[in-house]
Every structure is written in C-alpha cells, then in structure tokens.
Amino acid sequence: MAANEIEHLIRLMGRLPGLGPRSARRAALSLMKHPDTLLRPLIEALGTCRDAISICSTCGNLDSHDPCSVCADRDRDRDVVCVVQEVEDLWAMDRSGSYRGLFHILGGTLSALDGRHPEHLRITALLERVEKDGIGEVILALGATVDGQTTAHYLGERLRPLACRVTRLAYGLPVGGELNYLDQGTLDAAMKARQLLA
C-alpha cells in the first residue's frame, strides 16, 4: 500500500493521455526511484513550461512568445492559413516541410452529441483574422473523421461570405484518419492536390 502522497501523484499521472492506471503507477514509482536524474529535472521543466509557455493569441499555437515563432516568421507565405484541429497537427504539418504558410488551431471539432459547439472552438477568431489580414486562401486540414469533415463543411459555410479561397486537403485517407498520424509523403501529396471545398 503506497502512501497517500504517491497515490495522489499516481492519480494525477493517470489523467494524462496514453497513461492507464498501470502505466501511471510505473511512471510514478520510476520518478520516486530516481529523484536526481528524473524527478528534479521534471519538476524544473514543468515549472519552466508553466511560467514560459502561453497560447499564441493569433493562431492558438503553444510557444514562449506571443505571437508565436510561426506567426512571427516573416519568411512564411502570409496569404495562406492552414486550419488544423490541434497543436500536434500544426507540428506534424510543419515537420513535413510541404507547407510554408500560416496556421490556425481550432481546438477540436464540432460535435453536437458531445456538446462541442462553434463557440467552444476558435472559429470567430479565424473569421476575424481572415477578414482583418485579407487572407487569400484558407486550407482546411481537419481529420477524415465524421466530426472532422462536418467541421470542415461548417467552416466552408461560415467563410463563404468572405473574399478568400477555401480549399481542403485531398487525402486518400483511411476514414477515421487523424492528421498527426500521417506520414510525410501522404501529407505532402494531400497538400499539393488540395481541392476547392464544394
């Protein structure tokens, strides 16, 4: 039977995505066993991130600057905004090197059944940004799930009155595919063959 303090830690670790109760217990015990090489550096890294990292007020990315390094990068094509669901999708797209424009993180997908409504996503921010900055093209790079595609069509409806082109990735994706699981070649092809949203 572990002390209350450790049980508390295990429960907190268990809330992290990808960690079930068993992995959380193993991770917590590992931290306790290696106070100098694991626990202290982790505490410091957590503290640094808490103090330094914030959400970019323009695109929703996580960074130590606001605007973030992507938004501040003057070498990027500032006429195009690629809309993705989550921060990890931005990272995946950026890593692939097939896209050198700006991003906008939506923060999820619409889901009427789960109560995720337009006001829970960064949709108004997107519309304002497109209008204010005179964005020429919005690329919708949302997952090939039912919710992802519903959200893409919804954004198409909301962007229609604005003077920008709306395209979406042309993916031969497996249905249910999430963007951040895609390999570089697939992302590259999907970006090159993007289509106007019907």
Next chain:
Amino acid sequence: MAAALALAEEVAGSQPRAALSTLELRDFRNYRQLSLAVDDGIVVLTGANGAGKTNLLEAISLLSPGRGLRRAVLAELDRDDAGPFVLRARLSTIDGPLDIATGRDPSHDRRFVRLFDRNLRGQSELGMFFGVSWLVPSMDRILGDAASGRRRLLDRLALAVQPDHATRVAAYERAMRERSAVLRDGAGDPAWLKVLETRMAEPAVAIAAARIEVIGALNARLRNPVLDLPAVELAPSGEVEGWLLEMSALDTEQRLCEALARSRGRDALAGGAQHGVHRSDLDVCEAVRCEPAARLSTGRQKAVLLAMVMAEAELRRERSGMTPILLLDEVAAHLDSARRDALCDALLALDAQVWLTGTDKSLFGALSGRAQFFHVDEGRLSNHE
C-alpha cells in the same frame, strides 16, 4: 476420375450455400456449454417452449452484424450469474471455411468479433462473408403493426442488394441525432444545420435507392409463390422514395435538404425530423384485389413473410453466389398439413442450410430422412435418430 473431380470441387470450396459446420456455446442464455456439429442441409430443433430452441437460433443470428434476432441488450445474453458468453463457429462458404468467434467483451461491454484469430474492427465486416436471415414469432404482426417494424425488415432485406446499407442507415441516423441536438441546444446555428442536413440527405438517397431496388427484385420473385399464397406485391411508401421514383438522385437530395431546412422550427419543438427516410414504410398488398396484407388471417400473414424471406434468400444467392443461412422459428405450427409439406419441399429446393424449430417432430414429417433432427431440453441437445 469422377471422384477426383468431385474432390477438386470440394477443395475449391464451391459451396453455393453458407452453412454452419460446428457451433460451440458457452454461458449463452440457458446453455452452459454446447458443442454441435451439423451438415449443410436442413436442421430441425424440437422441444417444449423454453427449452432453448430459439436461444440456439439467436446464437446463430449473432454471427451476423447487429443485435441478433431478439434485438437483445448484450448483458441479457449471458447465462444467469455466469458469463461473459462466447460463441464459436466454423462455417463453410463459397470462399472456403471460416472460423468466427463472438461474445461479450466485459472490459468494454461490447461485442467482440474475431475472424480466424483476427479481431474485426466492427461487426459490419461480418456481413461481407455470408448472410443470415430469420423469421421469428415476434415478427408475426409486423404487417399490421407500426411502420418501424416493417422499415427494419425492409432495411434488412436491402442488404441483399447493397451490403453497405446498414452503414448508410447508421450514418443517416447519427446525422439526424446531431441535427436534433443542434436544434435543441445549439441555438439553431443555420450553417451547422445545413451541413448536418446535407449529411442526412446524402445517405438518405442511397438508402431509398436500395429499398426501391430490393422491392423490385423481391416482387419479381413473389409473383410465382411456392406456398399456395395469395400473390403479394411490395411497394415502397415514403416521401424520399417517392421523389426518387420521379426525379434524379441529385434533385432528390436537394429537395430533402430544402424540406429539412423548412421544418427546423417544427422539428425543434417536436424533436426528430418531419422529413426523411426514417419515416418511410413498406406496403405489402394482396396483388389481385390490392388489399393490404394486414387484413389477411394471422396464418396467411405468416406465410407472406415466409415467402418474402425465401425470396430474399434466392435474391442473395443470385447476387452473391451463396444462399444465406435461414433461421425459421415456429413457422410450421400455423400451417395446415398440406401447406407444411409444401413448405418442406420448397425449403429442400432452396438449397440452403435452414434451421427450423417446432414443439413436435411430427410437424416436419415431410423432412423425415432428409434433415437432421435434434431434441432440445433445458439447454441440452440430443440426437433424434
């Protein structure tokens, strides 16, 4: 030479009928443990009510996608104070033998399905490999009762012409539930509703088209009935099906979108949706006098349903090269002995593995020596002959 040829055919698995070869039940309904081997012909189960005849048919029905012939909740299928239930079957099909296992997965409280030793992602994949159709006493009044029962039957029949039909119905129903949720608490966002209505209309047109197609194909087979039946004619009855008979698929889709957009206000108050394929019905009419089949006697209605299920089996055989397994629960008792004999002959001619149940062996006299008979008693089987 002839023997070698016959063997070659057997090896190639040119089996024109799907059939169970073995079935194992563990902790399923009133069966603690059962192991059964049968050949690919007709199987007759006899025994008192409550002995477990229908339970056995239900187990077989769970080798197809869905909730089985009782539409049961998963936990109901476990034997009292035992479980989780497990079913294992070996089938012979036109593509060779198939090993299937299914049961309740207690960690996710859902049904797992394994093909050989591979977990299938969803049950719907099962429908690709062979078909199972059934007629059970709870369907007896389907012709006179609410439209939902006939619609469910129609959608099951439509699988014979469109294997994706169930997936489309599920997609349609999900989009409709989402639309209701947006109408209820999504402040009626018009852009969102428009997207969801399009997501309803696309599968709706495909659903209506499959229903129309299967009805046409079944009508062609119901015109020369085997059971001394009044000739019956099926017809789709529904707004979307009606539009599709008059105009193109694209126009139908457009029209449904418009109708849904107009009914948002009413749907927000009443729930559900005023328009769509979930409101359609299947009309079954006595062909000569054009009278609804619901006015026929119960026994005649049952015979009509039987003829429909047999026509479906023939249709599936024509489309897939393989007759489905037929589960016919208590179908003989309502028929007089001449019609019972005619039914037995028709089933033999169908070239299918048919599972029949009845309280008494004498109901199936015409099958004597031409079928396998088992007696069921409190979850145990014994060989009759």
